[in-house]
Amino acid sequence: MSDPIKHECGLAFIRLRKSFSYxxxxxxxxxxxxxKMYLLMEKQHNRGQDGAGVAAVKLNVEPGYPFLHRIRSAKPQAIADVFRQIGAEVENLAQYNPEIRKHAGLMKGHVSFMGELLLGHLRYGTQGKNNEEFCHPFIKRHTVPARNLALAGNFNLVNTEELFSLINIDPGVFQRQSDLAAMMEVLHHFLVQADENSPEHPDIKAVLQKALPLFDGGFHVGGLTGDGTGFVFRDANGIRPSYYYINEEVIVAASERAAIRTTFNVGENEVKELMPGQALIVYEDGRYEIFQALEPKERKACSFERIYFSRGSDEKIYKERLALGHNLSEQVLNAVDNDLKNTIFSFIPNTAEVAFYGLQKGMEDYLNKRKLERILSWGNNIDQEQLAELISRRVRIEKIAIKDVKMRTFITEDTSRNEMVQHVYDITYGTVTPHVDTLVVIDDSIVRGTTLKESIIRMLARLKPKKIIVVSSSPQIRYPDCYGIDMSKMGDFIAFGAAVALLREKGQEQILQDLLEKCKTLQRNNQLHTENVVQQLYKTATTEEISAKxxxxxxxxxxxxxxxVIFQSIEDLHKACPGNLGDWYFTGNYPTPGGNKVVNKAFMNYMEGKDVRGY
Structure with a gap:
């Protein structure tokens, strides 16, 4: 992705079902x-680099001894920092007793994170500051074990204010900046109620059934209680991904199937998907239950997971990204007038690489078809030299754009900084025949277009191609997200900027004011969540007009x-990723009412010149 956006988070849950001696x-x-927790988190490190944290609960701890521990880090290489600290505790103990690692009881008694329940998290901050205080897991402590709660998740909520009001809490400055703080207060509120009703065995199932319907957003959340219960739950639309694996030794849940497969060396079909609205509960005695905590709604699993966010080592995701590239073949061929002889194909590193392979395959299929047609047209009059020349034709691919190590600059002046930004990418010289070759480069998505304008296009132009074609394996990003991705300002989207520019060129700026007034009316009537007003803006121009702009x-x-610029079509996106039809960034069809509220609020902020989040 040429314009990096903060996105997602990664969740890792492990419940050991055997003793440490086993x-x-x-x-x-x-x-x-x-x-295994370290591996499970490292194999998802792409999902969060702002911080990491681990919580552990020990079973059957003697009264008076700590049973819930947590460690967090917001340092660079946060996962390594967390486990370095855990390892240091073990090393310090081993100095006094080198054999302690072999004694399960001593290890459990003296190593803080030797718990049967483990909860790990990787953070990409979409709200709050990037410091340790905002890293998951969050914990609530209590003298009663069952009322202790650790919570972590991959999500955003759009109704945090309503949640605080519901349980009569006036949130502080920190709580207002954290969705997890709101979710934690609600879950803990019902957990305490459950413990009051049944002190020996609080009904965690009832807690989830009461709390989850109150959350408006996309979520994949894991939790631990102090009495040894663990749980994982997913939103009703299945927006955020959730997978689990169970055998006689362990129960695991994570945000990515491939991470579980690699960590535990298991087959694809052994890792299951936690379906929309489902919750997995692991009880203190190791029994587990999967139940429908929320009535499932239309599946709207995030399509960006398949385009970009999830790691491509998952075989299904890999094939889908190939299809995304292959689906663009016809549009690209039309754009180059089928002239593959004078066209060079490349990609913007590194996440567009798999889609590039799919596009390359589409070009090869076309070229092979043309070769066959030419050979058949010769009949029996085959010239060996012509045949050799024909067979030797290949799709021309080159590594044109090279992403250098992340560049930092001490310069604060805007003009100088822009000059430095131009060199985030470098080019391979001597690959293009000047003024003859067309250069086709594929990116997985175009969000702001800033890096393309300030760096990539400038660098590619130095090669003096006849034409530059930028291909996006995703459709036009037109609307903000509020379910875990940091895209909440309308002015950030170049597709929105293009639509507005077209309106102004046509002298139809009044439409913007009309839409603003409609949003204000809805807001006054507390109806801002009822429709996506911004969809009307995009009806004023065709997709092709916006692409050209x-x-x-x-x-x-x-x-x-x-x-x-060539964008993926919505129809081809759905063909390539049939299991992830959540496309509100492209279509504006939000799966929850909160989405409509966010997009309308983001538009109002844009029109009023407010550079703030839409939720």
Whole structure:
């Protein structure tokens, strides 16, 4: 992705179903569970680099001894920092007793995070500051074990104010900045009620059934209670991904199927998907239950997970990204007038690489078809030299754009900083025949277009191609997100900027004011959540007109080489990713009422010149 956006988070949940001595005897280490937690988090490190945290609950702890521990870090390489601290505790103990690692009971008694229940989290901050205080898991402590709660998740909520009001809490400054704080207060409120009603065995199932319907958003959340109960739950539309694996030794849940498969070396079909609205509960005695905590709604699993966010090591995601690229073949061929001889294909590193392979396959299919037609047209009059030349034709691919190590600059002056930003990407010289070759580069998505304009297009223009075609494996990003991705300002989207620019060119700016007034009316009547007003804006221009305007907007003024932009169609996106039809960023069809409220609020902020979040 040329314009990086903060997105997602990663969740890791492990419940050991055997004693620590079992893992010592079978795997040679009492720390098997912690080792697996480290791997499970590292295999999802793409999902969060602002911070990490781990919570652990020990079972059957003697009264008076701590049973809930938590560690968090917001340092660079946060996962490594968290487990370095955990490892340091073990090393300090081993200095006094080198054999302690072999004694399960001593390890559990002296190592803080030797718990049977483990909850890990990787954070990309979409709200709050990037410091340790905002890293998950959050915890609520209480003298009664069952009322202790650790919570972590991959989500955003759009109704936090209503949640605080519901349980009569006036949130402080910190709580207002954290969705998890709101969710924590609600869940803990019902947990305390459940413990009051049944002190020996609080009904966690009833707690989830009461709390979950109150949350408006997309969520995949894990939790631990102090009495040894663990749980994982998913939103009713299945917006955020959730997977689990269960055998006689362990119960695992995570945000990515591939992470579980790699960590535990299991087959694809052994890792199950927690379906929309479902919750997985693991009880103190190791029994588990999967139940429908929320009535499932139309599945709207996030399509961006398949386009970009999730790791492509999942075989289904890999195939879908290939299809995203392949689906663009016809549009690209039309754009280059089927002239593959004078066209070079490349990609913007590194996340567009798989889609590039799919596009390359589409070009090869076309070229092979043309070769076959030519050979058949010759009949029996085959010239060996012509045949050899025909067979040797290949789709021309080059590594044109090179992403350098993340560049930092001490310069604060805007003009100088822009000059430095131009060099985030470098090019491979000597690959393009000047003024003859068309250059086609594929990106997985175009959000703001800033990097394309300030860096990539300028760099590619130095090669002097006849034409530059930028291909996006996703459709036009037109609307904000409020379910875990940091895209909440209308002015950030180049597709929105293009639509507004077209309105102004046509002298129809009044439409913007009309839409603003409609939003204000809805707001006064507490109806801002009832419809997406901004969808009307995009009815004033065709998709092709917006694409052409985007091409103009990303072209630096000094570049005189023609630039064209090709976007994936909504229909082809759905064909490539049939299980993830959540497409509100592209269509504005939000799965929950809160989405409509956010997009309308974001539009109002834009019109009123407020550079703030839409929720």
């Amino acid at each position: 893992y010592q005897q079978r795997y040679g280490t009492t720390m098997w569970g912690l080792n 985007v091409a103009q907007l990303i072209t630096p003024p000094e570049v005189d080489i023609p630039v064209e």
